[in-house]
Amino acid sequence: MSQITVISGPERRRVWTDQQKRELVAAVSAPGANVAEIARRADLRPNQIYRWRGQLGQAAQSFAEVQVQPDPAPVSGSSIIVEFERAIVRIPASASPGLVSAVLRSIKP
Template identity: 30%
Template structure:
């Protein structure tokens, strides 16, 4: 049973509650979300540490990471870390595939003079000229990946 001391009331003591943290619902821009998710992907970092540093719930960051994995959130690449894509030689073609590839290759060489990259993603083949804008290529690759899911 609680006993209220009348002396404490007379002296003016009152109990107060201090609320910490954000007082309203925050809106995070895509750039901020990408920066936070990129922090969690660095070596040695944990989602809990990053969430604590940004005053977030870890589940929120896990949701943003899922969005990034599905291609709905573009991650910001660290300028100091180069991102390379491995080049894998093509498997040997069968006789009929070889003839078809030669005829297609000859037609492509006649119509195009600039070198291009061939990207195979989710069952699609994308031939990209070397001078293609990086942001446009990123959007196209995301669209291909999203259509395959």
């Protein structure tokens, strides 16, 4: 004879609306947000929020805000100028290597 165990109680699989997903992803995108804490309050795992962020196409929102001007003012002093098909990036010589690297990696050709 075999034994069968019946587990009763609330079902753990939940259906989240797109709005709920967007709200949680926006919450973790806020400066100083703690993904583990937000996930714990929502009673889910942090990796689920990361998955939703990728699905919603908001992974790139962690980059700094960029302002584009049609005719940018010339940078005084020495600078690096990188020209792409649709953009020109002028980086002052005083910019940190990490900033330069992040800016150039974030530009899609």
